[in-house]
Amino acid sequence: MRTKVLMVLMCLVAVASMGGLAFAEGTGAAAADETAPRNLLGFALAFGLAIAAFGGAIGQSRAISTAVDAVARQPEAGGRIQTMMLIGVVFIETLVIYMLLICFMWGGKIGGV
Numbered sequence: 001m002r003t004k005v006l007m008v009l010m011c012l013v014a015v016a017s018m019g020g021l022a023f024a025e026g027t028g029a030a031a032a033d034e035t036a037p038r039n040l041l042g043f044a045l046a047f048g049l050a051i052a053a054f055g056g057a058i059g060q061s062r063a064i065s066t067a068v069d070a071v072a073r074q075p076e077a078g079g080r081i082q083t084m085m086l087i088g089v090v091f092i093e094t095l096v097i098y099m100l101l102i103c104f105m106w107g108g109k110i111g112g113v
Contacts, residue, residue: 041109042107042110045103046103048103052095052096052099052100055096056095059092063085063088067081067082067084
């Protein structure tokens with residue numbers, strides 16, 4: 001349990017430290033190159049989408065696993081459990097779709113001038 005908490009905290013620190021790179025202003029040679037911030041924005045968007053997809057997949061697998069376990073323990077409540085599980089999975093997937101939408105909206109800033 002303690003190692004899981006430590007791993008989650010390490011991932012959060014890594015994500016938080018990379019978020020500012022997309023909006024950092026360069027000095028010297030990097031300031032002359034206009035594509036550097038755009039490349040970092042692309043990296044940040046791809047990294048954010050990967051984390052959202054990974055988190056969504058973990059959340060959905062845990063929700064489905066718990067629902068199957070609950071139906072195995074109480075088969076007469078299977079219909080209600082399935083309905084609640086599907087609503088939960090839809091909300092989890094919606095967060096991933098929102099991140100994909102953000103990638104499409106901000107992705108236009110990478111290639112354009």
